[in-house]
Amino acid sequence: MRLGIISALAEEQQGLIEALQSPARHVHGMREYTAGKLWEIDAVCVLSRIGKVAAAMTAAILVEKFGVTHIVFTGVAGSGDKNVKVGDIVVADSLIQHDFDASPLFPKFEIPLTGLSSFATDVALTDRLADAASTITRVHRGLIASGDQFIGKLGQIQTLKAALPDLLAVEMEGAAVAQVCFELGIPFALIRTISDNANDDAAVDFMHFIKTVASRYAFDVIQNFCKA
Numbered sequence: 001m002r003l004g005i006i007s008a009l010a011e012e013q014q015g016l017i018e019a020l021q022s023p024a025r026h027v028h029g030m031r032e033y034t035a036g037k038l039w040e041i042d043a044v045c046v047l048s049r050i051g052k053v054a055a056a057m058t059a060a061i062l063v064e065k066f067g068v069t070h071i072v073f074t075g076v077a078g079s080g081d082k083n084v085k086v087g088d089i090v091v092a093d094s095l096i097q098h099d100f101d102a103s104p105l106f107p108k109f110e111i112p113l114t115g116l117s118s119f120a121t122d123v124a125l126t127d128r129l130a131d132a133a134s135t136i137t138r139v140h141r142g143l144i145a146s147g148d149q150f151i152g153k154l155g156q157i158q159t160l161k162a163a164l165p166d167l168l169a170v171e172m173e174g175a176a177v178a179q180v181c182f183e184l185g186i187p188f189a190l191i192r193t194i195s196d197n198a199n200d201d202a203a204v205d206f207m208h209f210i211k212t213v214a215s216r217y218a219f220d221v222i223q224n225f226c227k228a
């Protein structure tokens with residue numbers, strides 16, 4: 001396995017780059033890719049920056065230029081369900097692009113020519129990630145929705161939840177990486193720590209969480225994952 005590890009922001013991956021043994025840095029397309037050994041696993045860490053296009057580009061380059069065979073995304077998300085609380089972890093079983101709508105040409109949410117509205121994550125990789133998280137905090141598994149919007153108004157999350165009743169969390173990159181991995185045949189898994197409730201308090205909660213808890217969680221989960 002050569003593992004690509006993507007996060008949007010530095011706080012979501014803090015400590016991991018420092019933990020890489022024999023690090024080799026490469027700058028490409030305005031991103032820094034650091035390759036090395038992470039607890040015996042051959043790994044490449046990178047920050048995608050925010051949004052679906054940024055994440056898709058990063059994932060494709062990890063595969064095509066850096067030769068990764070598996071991808072894990074780690075970061076934070078807004079809650080999409082009343083039982084999913086700040087500090088909980090959500091591991092994705094599937095991901096949907098909530099702002100994708102080519103209707104009436106294709107059904108809402110469906111990605112044209114794939115016949116799919118959501119992309120499933122790799123079961124073995126996802127099981128390993130969920131196990132790695134289970135010693136750290138409460139873990140949920142299910143549907144995560146991604147879009148090029150920070151969800152920071154109660155009305156927004158209510159509208160999304162009405163359209164996607166199984167929704168557990170919202171973020172801005174995962175489903176784009178899931179599509180890239182599906183199309184390139186790369187096993188993919190994603191973990192998100194809940195930083196906010198995607199409501200009117202979301203922006204303040206997000207900023208607080210990202211500065212305090214986010215980095216510790218990502219480090220601990222990935223360490224457990226690599227050592228398993």
Ligand code: ADE
Nearest residue numbers: 076077078150151171198
């Ligand atoms: N990432 C963390 N919180 C989020 C939110 N409320 N909306 C979108 N992405 C997020």
